[in-house]
Amino acid sequence: MFHLISNLLHKGTFSHGIHPDENKHFTENIPIRRLPFAPELVLPLSQHFGAPSDLIVHPGQEVVRGEPIAKAKGFMSVPLHAPATGRIKRVELMPTAKGPKTPSIILEVYPGDSQEVGYYYERDIDEMSQQEIIQAVQDTGLVGLGGAAFPTHVKLSPPKEHTVHTVLINGCECEPFLTTDHRVMLERTEDLITGTKILMKALGAEKAIIGTEKNKMNAVEAIQKHLPEDGSIEVRAVQTKYPQGAEKMLVKALMGLEIPSGGFPSAVGCGVFNVASTAELGELLPKSQGVIERVVTITGPGIEKRGNYMVPIGTPIRFILDQLGFSGSANCLIMGGPMMGSSVSSLDVPITKGSGGLLVLTESILEGQHDQKSYPCISCAQCLDACPMHLNPSQLGKLANKHRYDEMQSDFHLMDCFECGCCSYVCPSGIPLVQYFRVAKSSLREKAARERANAS
Amino acid sequence: MSTASQSVVLHTSPHLRHVPAVDEIMRNVVYALIPISAFAVYQFGISVLALLVTCVVTCLATEHAICRLSGRSSSVNDWSVTITGILLALTLPPGFPLWMAAVASIAGVGIGKMFFGGLGYNVMNPALVGRAFAQAAFTAPITTWTPVMADNRFTEFIPSTLTIPFLRPVPINDWLASVAPDGFTGATPLALMKFEQISTDSVQLAIGSTAGSAGETSALLILICGLYLVYRKMMDWKIAFAVLFVAALTSGLFYLIDSTQYPGPIFMLCSGGLMLGAVFMATDMVASPVTPLGIWIYGGMIGFLTIIIRLFGGLNEGVMYAILLANACSPLINSVTQPRKYGYVKKGAK
Secondary structure, eight states: OHHHHHIIIIISOOSSOBOOOOOOTTTTTSOOEEOOOOSEEEEESOOSSSSOOEEOOOTTOEEOTTOEEEEOOSSSOOOEEOSSSEEEEEEEEEOOTTSSOEEEEEEEEOTTOOOOOOOOOOOOGGGOOHHHHHHHHHHHTOBOTTTTOOBHHHHTSOOTTOOOOEEEEEEOOOSTTOOHHHHHHHHOHHHHHHHHHHHHHHHTOSEEEEEEEGGGHHHHHHHHTTOOTTSOEEEEEEOOOBTTTSHHHHHHHHHSOOOOTTOOGGGGTEEEEEHHHHHHHHHHGGGTOOOOEEEEEEESTTBSSOEEEEEETTOBHHHHHHHHOBOTTOOEEEESOTTTOEEOSOTTOBOOTTOOEEEEEOHHHHTTTSSOOOOOOOOOOHHHHHOTTOOOHHHHHHHHHTTOHHHHHHHHOGGGOOOOOHHHHHOTTOOOHHHHHHHHHHHHHHHHHHHHHHHO | OOSTTOOOOOOOSOOOOOOOOHHHHHHHHHHHHHHHHHHHHHHHTHHHHHHHHHHHHHHHHHHHHHHHHTTOOOOGGGSHHHHHHHHHHHTSOTTOOHHHHHHHHHHHHHHHTGGGTSTTTOSSOHHHHHHHHHHHHOTTGGGOOOOTTOTTTTTSOOGGGGOOTTSOOOOOHHHHHHHOTTTOOOOOHHHHHHHHOOOOOHHHHHHTOSOSSTTSSOHHHHHHHHHHHHHTTOSOHHHHHHHHHHHHHHHHHHHHHOTTTSOOHHHHHHSTTHHHIIIIITTOTTTSOOSHHHHHHHHHHHHHHHHHHHHHSSSSOOHHHHHHHHHHHHHHHHHHOOOOOTTOOOTTOO
């Protein structure tokens, strides 16, 4: 009984959040298929959080599929591997989903090649030390495939004063439309378990919980069949709610703990990893290979052959649209999900390691969504009931309107906002709250950077 | 079709939004007020219909005129001022002179809403500001009550309704004697209770077959209309619940102390404007707090103050002043009840 109550109180989910239409039925039952190679792949040197990779090839050089083409620049960086056999055509500035153009390698794919991965040697995880595993993880070039693209090996090296006892594998995929993680859990279950074991070993954790949402019960069943018998890994379904897949929300839902403001999950003894990253790790690390492709949900009303595709990193969106077919007004392209994904400004933008979804929306869906009239805040408090961080978006919005950014930070905890967009989603007045907060946050960050520069 | 020539549309996330928008919420509040208005017209006849039309039209005109004067585009099509008009009419006595109702409407919308900057910026509920103005300016007409179900209510106006502007209301004693020969005292159940210690049957109060302001009479109907809005998720049930709960609690407490002097909680909940105030006016989004704890404090404050004013104040009805006072406190309540953020431990606890 007590267990039941405590479950109801905090273990089932986090408080607040929203329930947008899931729209996962378009693709959730479609098995992962392979997309052909584009004639040219675009590989930005910065596809991850941290320092851009260091180029180690030169134009004209021939590379084999899986060969490292850029190395990590320091600890907070990862290497890059050739997603296809071909020739380095040039290195130049190319557009990315984030906005600014970044240096990218253009790889011309050899059309007649068998495209076998040339780099391969087996390793026994059990014989490797923690430090060796962390180094090996960095060598795979793995980053958080859920969208943040934070280097995985950095998460495996928590601050010394923190001990990680539980590894949480995040399979919530709370963004509407996306089914990447769902398919990975169903089809790559063994890799997922292997990856979980590697992560546990690297962190010295005794326990792991794979967390997913209740709308993916078939994934729970699939995973249960592969769980090790010692009970060290567990799978649990939590309430279907956005943003359940946010790190902080998942820790709250599975452990009943709150990550301190500004802190890492390791502060409460947890390490959180995306389910697709974990499966990728389970597949790549024992073979010492690097990340060269990823599963992407390509969906939305504007695309004809919706589905979950194994896409080589660097495939331009233009190629995907041409391959899968699109309907006339497919002119709003979103990299990621509809809640936190970013609008793509050019069809030359490539799929990178962090792209879990490509959403093609049409004008008809967006009509009345963005051109909606904006009213003053009527203090309806819906944003307070939606904010998973329990902030006061209504007040923050009013302050943002007056450019009182310092007050937003000092009195209303602006910096705890992780921009999930729940406030803008629910606002009946159509106030672009999270958009205001992004501006405020970047303005504050710039100011802090200026002050640091002046002080030194 | 080639992709080469395609132009792309850029938006910032979130790319999806949840409707309804403000105008849809406000429109639904108007829908919820229609049955109450219809019932009021059924009970009191064409005088109330005229009152409703006068208030709504004057409110709309006031907002439109002030918007134009201040060089802004008119905001009347967000429906919020329509609500103000209906609510104001419903809080007035059925035979209230129309010119006075128009003045109250101008005061409510003008001073209570537009002077603060319009929708979203008003401190207090505009309808209640209008009524408070009328209470202060027109003391006699606002406490002149007429009986329900008068025989000729659909063919004749209550004489005072058609008072010529800026003149005293036409006396209605002769008319009263003709429609209620068995002696209508001209007092509401609350006044009867307070000044003459006569209590009214609770069932009558709930159905609404008692004298009172136009829309304040049927507690049950108001509750049902409120439930529609709660069902549509367009009203915060917590505020209405807190008001009614604390009002019941406070009056229950006094009832237990001395049941001969103080009326019971059911009587208190169903009489006067408490139900209309709790469901449709205390829940005014703009003038109520936004924080989860603040909402309860605010609602409780209204419930408590209403009963205290009713029992110990000079007036027999206290809902209006209770709500206006609580409205004025909302910003303060908001600032002292900021929610605990995720990832912050309370001081002292660890």
